[in-house]
Amino acid sequence: MQQTIKEILRNPSIGRELTVCGWVRTRRDSGSLSFVEINDGSCLSNLQVIADSGLENFADEIKKLSTGSSVEVCGTLVASPAKGQEVELQAGKVTVLGYADPATYPLQKKRHSFEFLRTITHLRPRTNALGAVSRLRSALGSGIHEFFADHGFYQVHTPIITTSDCEGAGEMFTVTALDTGQLGGPDPFANDFFGRRAGLTVSGQLQAEVYAMALGRVYTFGPTFRAENSNTSRHLAEFWMVEPEMAFCDLACNMDVAESLIQTVISKILDSCPDDLNLFDRFVAKGLVNKLETTCAQPFVRLTYTEAIDILQEAQGKGGREFEVPVSWGMDMQAEHERFLCEEVARRPVIVTNYPWAIKPFYMRLNEGEKTVAAMDILVPGIGEL
Amino acid sequence: MQQTIKEILRNPSIGRELTVCGWVRTRRDSGSLSFVEINDGSCLSNLQVIADSGLENFADEIKKLSTGSSVEVCGTLVASPAKGQEVELQAGKVTVLGYADPATYPLQKKRHSFEFLRTITHLRPRTNALGAVSRLRSALGSGIHEFFADHGFYQVHTPIITTSDCEGAGEMFTVTALDTGQLGGPDPFANDFFGRRAGLTVSGQLQAEVYAMALGRVYTFGPTFRAENSNTSRHLAEFWMVEPEMAFCDLACNMDVAESLIQTVISKILDSCPDDLNLFDRFVAKGLVNKLETTCAQPFVRLTYTEAIDILQEAQGKGGREFEVPVSWGMDMQAEHERFLCEEVARRPVIVTNYPWAIKPFYMRLNEGEKTVAAMDILVPGIGEL
Numbered sequence: 001m002q003q004t005i006k007e008i009l010r011n012p013s014i015g016r017e018l019t020v021c022g023w024v025r026t027r028r029d030s031g032s033l034s035f036v037e038i039n040d041g042s043c044l045s046n047l048q049v050i051a052d053s054g055l056e057n058f059a060d061e062i063k064k065l066s067t068g069s070s071v072e073v074c075g076t077l078v079a080s081p082a083k084g085q086e087v088e089l090q091a092g093k094v095t096v097l098g099y100a101d102p103a104t105y106p107l108q109k110k111r112h113s114f115e116f117l118r119t120i121t122h123l124r125p126r127t128n129a130l131g132a133v134s135r136l137r138s139a140l141g142s143g144i145h146e147f148f149a150d151h152g153f154y155q156v157h158t159p160i161i162t163t164s165d166c167e168g169a170g171e172m173f174t175v176t177a178l179d180t181g182q183l184g185g186p187d188p189f190a191n192d193f194f195g196r197r198a199g200l201t202v203s204g205q206l207q208a209e210v211y212a213m214a215l216g217r218v219y220t221f222g223p224t225f226r227a228e229n230s231n232t233s234r235h236l237a238e239f240w241m242v243e244p245e246m247a248f249c250d251l252a253c254n255m256d257v258a259e260s261l262i263q264t265v266i267s268k269i270l271d272s273c274p275d276d277l278n279l280f281d282r283f284v285a286k287g288l289v290n291k292l293e294t295t296c297a298q299p300f301v302r303l304t305y306t307e308a309i310d311i312l313q314e315a316q317g318k319g320g321r322e323f324e325v326p327v328s329w330g331m332d333m334q335a336e337h338e339r340f341l342c343e344e345v346a347r348r349p350v351i352v353t354n355y356p357w358a359i360k361p362f363y364m365r366l367n368e369g370e371k372t373v374a375a376m377d378i379l380v381p382g383i384g385e386l
Numbered sequence: 387m388q389q390t391i392k393e394i395l396r397n398p399s400i401g402r403e404l405t406v407c408g409w410v411r412t413r414r415d416s417g418s419l420s421f422v423e424i425n426d427g428s429c430l431s432n433l434q435v436i437a438d439s440g441l442e443n444f445a446d447e448i449k450k451l452s453t454g455s456s457v458e459v460c461g462t463l464v465a466s467p468a469k470g471q472e473v474e475l476q477a478g479k480v481t482v483l484g485y486a487d488p489a490t491y492p493l494q495k496k497r498h499s500f501e502f503l504r505t506i507t508h509l510r511p512r513t514n515a516l517g518a519v520s521r522l523r524s525a526l527g528s529g530i531h532e533f534f535a536d537h538g539f540y541q542v543h544t545p546i547i548t549t550s551d552c553e554g555a556g557e558m559f560t561v562t563a564l565d566t567g568q569l570g571g572p573d574p575f576a577n578d579f580f581g582r583r584a585g586l587t588v589s590g591q592l593q594a595e596v597y598a599m600a601l602g603r604v605y606t607f608g609p610t611f612r613a614e615n616s617n618t619s620r621h622l623a624e625f626w627m628v629e630p631e632m633a634f635c636d637l638a639c640n641m642d643v644a645e646s647l648i649q650t651v652i653s654k655i656l657d658s659c660p661d662d663l664n665l666f667d668r669f670v671a672k673g674l675v676n677k678l679e680t681t682c683a684q685p686f687v688r689l690t691y692t693e694a695i696d697i698l699q700e701a702q703g704k705g706g707r708e709f710e711v712p713v714s715w716g717m718d719m720q721a722e723h724e725r726f727l728c729e730e731v732a733r734r735p736v737i738v739t740n741y742p743w744a745i746k747p748f749y750m751r752l753n754e755g756e757k758t759v760a761a762m763d764i765l766v767p768g769i770g771e772l
Contacts, residue, residue, distance in 0.1 A: 156523075
């Protein structure tokens with residue numbers, strides 16, 4: 001396969017002949033030269049192509065290239081005199097694969113709003129921001145699979161269509177193979193594909209536990225669904241979720257694995273996707289890279305629920321801190337409490353353990369004393385509960 | 387984390403103190419010793435634990451261990467005098483985590499039928515066969531992700547719930563958030579979660595193509611659905627599917643990638659899961675390992691559809707071969723033809739290209755001459771079309 005721009009820039013060998021395909025980001029003319037920035041989506045960076053007027057299709061074709069056009073360029077990689085790029089491609093031949101009419105092609109060399117991009121979902125992955133999101137999401141996925149493989153976990157594919165619910169984690173979508181005309185009546189699903197009402201999974205935990213009790217360490221990583229019509233930044237109808245399950249593991253080991261997963265995966269993207277992360281740091285979420293580096297630089301703080309409540313009550317009392325919901329032992333901590341703990345007290349991720357049994361699902365292991373259960377949540381600055 | 391039995395057996399260090407947790411497969415007594423085979427699911431192999439009568443809970447607990455019990459054993463790894471195992475664990479302490487009543491625990495030391503195991507899905511991953519299936523499936527998944535990452539592909543998570551169909555690939559399940567009472571009437575879905583009838587994806591190809599036109603090389607690897615009530619070994623209501631899409635790629639490159647993916651992933655499991663594969667070779671699919679090795683040992687045969695039809699017609703004519711469906715150019719080849727080509731002619735996988743346009747989906751690229759399209763199918767001995 002052809003080298004991608006990412007591969008070329010990672011190991012640039014000056015003087016080498018190569019062929020690059022991509023989409024034109026910009027083109028500008030200067031004297032007898034045309035400078036064509038092309039991007040192939042393999043990385044944020046473009047490769048600058050230098051086309052000179054001696055090329056046979058210079059006037060007829062190359063000078064008609066505009067943003068969004070696709071080209072194949074054969075040329076020689078040379079050191080670039082320009083700032084901000086180590087190399088450029090001196091074109092020997094430029095083949096136009098497709099033009100993009102500048103009068104109608106909606107992406108131009110400027111920042112488009114996310115709202116506008118949402119109206120052209122078939123083109124928005126070509127923007128810097130959405131391209132970076134896509135590459136990061138893929139790198140995070142790879143990192144998760146690698147982490148678990150390195151730690152002796154097997155991936156299990158738990159059912160998406162299921163007749164089990166899970167601890168009331170959320171409203172379920174119903175799945176049916178019936179036609180509209182067959183859907184009336186009190187129990188249409190008795191004649192349906194599965195002979196009863198089936199739905200989309202809200203969690204693979206039940207099945208993952210079965211496999212953990214046989215394979216030892218397993219994880220799921222697949223789509224999960226919620227039918228709540230809730231339009232907040234923390235709710236999605238469909239999302240991909242990771243659920244690890246381990247046999248022969250206690251709460252301390254569980255915390256170690258969770259912390260190690262988060263730090264390992266973040267370290268990996270800091271290492272493999274610096275340009276994409278810097279783009280977000282500059283334009284979308286200032287301080288992002290520093291926050292990610294801090295997350296990896298030191299161990300997470302570990303507090304019991306009781307210790308966390310003590311800290312919050314002290315802040316509320318002596319500290320004079322006002323919370324919208326007053327703090328008392330037994331309460332389900334709100335986002336304001338969680339963020340106070342990790343953003344203002346610890347200034348890094350906090351793992352809270354041993355919650356009162358009454359505010360956690362029925363299946364949590366009861367601790368000695370029978371007031372708390374061996375559960376944990378991870379609180380992260382800027383987000384709250386992960 | 388504790389070492390798994392797989393890790394211990396891969397790098398056995400004689401004389402080392404270690405702790406192993408697992409489930410008892412068998413236990414037998416001999417003189418003052420009890421031999422306990424434990425398995426932790428990390429691999430097919432058990433680790434033999436030697437417990438002697440000097441252990442304080444020998445009579446009260448260890449001698450009550452039966453198949454399915456779970457234990458934690460601290461001990462010393464020693465060279466084993468027994469055949470078929472390099473090492474065994476000389477127990478210093480055996481902690482019983484849970485007993486399994488032999489009167490009711492359904493798995494015993496014998497082969498159970500798959501039909502019986504289907505009635506105890508919560509326990510069947512503890513059997514050799516289902517454990518091996520699970521480990522292989524996970525290794526195949528890892529291998530697929532690694533292959534694509536190594537070749538510059540990004541994974542995209544395409545929508546599971548969708549309002550698009552795809553080339554009539556199959557019947558779609560409908561997804562709804564409505565209650566039974568709201569499902570009657572001619573168009574109940576106008577008031578549904580998505581404001582119109584939505585269904586479960588039959589293919590992520592459309593969205594993957596969008597991303598390929600921005601990122602260059604992408605793949606999907608996620609669950610896919612068919613609502614056909616067809617109970618054959620080649621139909622599933624829910625299955626995981628891989629769909630690669632590449633920009634700037636022709637049919638030859640597409641074949642190279644497909645062949646390389648199959649050979650790379652199979653080589654990986656031959657290397658990483660030999661015991662699990664040998665189990666199937668011995669008890670489920672004789673000749674499996676040889677077939678997999680053959681698949682990796684040489685390039686696939688590549689034939690155009692026209693060449694394939696010529697070969698089949700010659701076999702039918704001069705060769706006297708009788709097919710249930712007679713061969714003629716323009717036909718959609720049946721399984722009997724596909725298997726003849728790869729099992730009897732090539733004796734290895736065959737890639738057939740350039741099919742008549744009339745038997746392929748509308749979006750295939752028309753070749754020069756306008757009779758055929760730039761499509762390919764891979765035919766594999768024992769399976770037919772992949």
